[in-house]
Amino acid sequence: MVDCDLIDMAFVDSNARRKIIQYMLDKGIDPQDLGFSREYIESVLRGNAEVNNMLLCAALRFMDLDELNRVIGYVPRMATEDDLIMVISRAKRDEAYRRLLLEAVNRAFREEQAKGSEVTVSGLGYVKYKLPDLALTIAKLERKLPERTIGAILWSIKTILMLFAELVFALAIAFFIIHAVPGAGHLVDPVNSFLRFLLMVLHGNLGWSRTYGAPVAEIIALAAPWTITIATISLTLAFITGYTLGLVSASRTGIIDSFINGLAAFAQSVPSYVIALTLIVVFGVVLKILPIAGINSMGIKPGVSIFYFIDVAKHLILPIFSYYIILFPNWVFITRSLATMTLTEDYVLTAKARGLRERRILNSYIGKNSILPQLTLLAYSYGLLFGNSVFIETMFAIPGLGYLISVTAGTSDYMTTVGAFMVIIISVIIGNFIADLTYGLVDPRIRGVV
Numbered sequence: 001m002v003d004c005d006l007i008d009m010a011f012v013d014s015n016a017r018r019k020i021i022q023y024m025l026d027k028g029i030d031p032q033d034l035g036f037s038r039e040y041i042e043s044v045l046r047g048n049a050e051v052n053n054m055l056l057c058a059a060l061r062f063m064d065l066d067e068l069n070r071v072i073g074y075v076p077r078m079a080t081e082d083d084l085i086m087v088i089s090r091a092k093r094d095e096a097y098r099r100l101l102l103e104a105v106n107r108a109f110r111e112e113q114a115k116g117s118e119v120t121v122s123g124l125g126y127v128k129y130k131l132p133d134l135a136l137t138i139a140k141l142e143r144k145l146p147e148r149t150i151g152a153i154l155w156s157i158k159t160i161l162m163l164f165a166e167l168v169f170a171l172a173i174a175f176f177i178i179h180a181v182p183g184a185g186h187l188v189d190p191v192n193s194f195l196r197f198l199l200m201v202l203h204g205n206l207g208w209s210r211t212y213g214a215p216v217a218e219i220i221a222l223a224a225p226w227t228i229t230i231a232t233i234s235l236t237l238a239f240i241t242g243y244t245l246g247l248v249s250a251s252r253t254g255i256i257d258s259f260i261n262g263l264a265a266f267a268q269s270v271p272s273y274v275i276a277l278t279l280i281v282v283f284g285v286v287l288k289i290l291p292i293a294g295i296n297s298m299g300i301k302p303g304v305s306i307f308y309f310i311d312v313a314k315h316l317i318l319p320i321f322s323y324y325i326i327l328f329p330n331w332v333f334i335t336r337s338l339a340t341m342t343l344t345e346d347y348v349l350t351a352k353a354r355g356l357r358e359r360r361i362l363n364s365y366i367g368k369n370s371i372l373p374q375l376t377l378l379a380y381s382y383g384l385l386f387g388n389s390v391f392i393e394t395m396f397a398i399p400g401l402g403y404l405i406s407v408t409a410g411t412s413d414y415m416t417t418v419g420a421f422m423v424i425i426i427s428v429i430i431g432n433f434i435a436d437l438t439y440g441l442v443d444p445r446i447r448g449v450v
Helices: 016-026 038-045 051-060 064-074 081-091 095-114 123-129 134-180 190-202 215-250 253-268 272-284 306-344 348-352 358-385 389-395 399-410 414-442
Strands: none
Touching: 016 038, 016 064, 016 272, 051 348, 123 272, 134 190, 134 414, 215 253, 215 306, 215 358, 215 399, 253 306, 272 306, 272 389, 306 358, 306 389, 348 358, 358 389, 358 414, 389 399, 399 414
């Protein structure tokens, strides 16, 4: 068997590629074994379609180097030194690659003997003189691996340092805002005061709330879970719905595509306060089936009970649904745009030529490649959504971070307001950090390993 990693595919012209495919059919190889339909193979032989690298690689697996030389009259240019480094790396773990590597070496050795050249060295000696020196190659490989590891480590250090720098910058802004308000007093030693402030924050001390008469950290700890719950549920539902509708819209032209795009465009054009007020009027005032404010009803005692859980869930439906309607159109448009570009890629066209089912192409080929760029945006959006919580939580009287800011800002409770803002800013920074981390894990080029 000939492995594509051992030859340069660019040296195999279109005529030679068709000869290889015809040889496969004459040899009795079923087109299905190549992973392509018979109709596509016949169109290739008629010259109506090109033999892409995927089909060529599939055919070469049924040939050896001598057969390849007989069929097309030459052997394509063998691997370069860098290619050989990669092959040796894989040969350390894969026995099939070791056999392929030895086959390439023996072929070159036999060709040199056939020319009548004096070969007074062993096969390994020939490799050392005529092919890239194996000892040198392995040394290069061993040197490259640490370089890749170092690249990944440096990327990780840089990302973490950026996270800490952004956090310190956010805390510095909060510190100077607190001391810039009237009555805060003049800072005699700003540097030492800021360092003491950082130490206080690290210990969870955000000051005292004049409005609630309690530590700010405790007030925020009670408010944050409601914002996290609403933001997480609404954004997750919006992403799932938008991603699914975006894929369907990209793959179905006509009425379905127009309906999905029209629905998303309409939802995106309606102001958020109109959506919230409409939901309150329809479900809370007219139909009277859902509560419109607060997190629990009068007479329902907070605690670990199924009745309290159901009551809280009913109170959160309208805030979550308000967020959901605002968010999902963006994911529809983003997914549709990415999926539409993916539809023209070679691997999608090849999958269609192979006769794969449309659902499998949509999920396995288009969907997976469309979702990767959105994972980073999703992680960033979770943090950013905290900053948009003021309006929704105020409208529905949800005691989250947004509601806390609206109440304390009106009472000049700067410590609580700045503390809540600081938590929101930190959540955005952490969301951005997770986005960078996710993108780095998905694309190794970002972390410098290739």
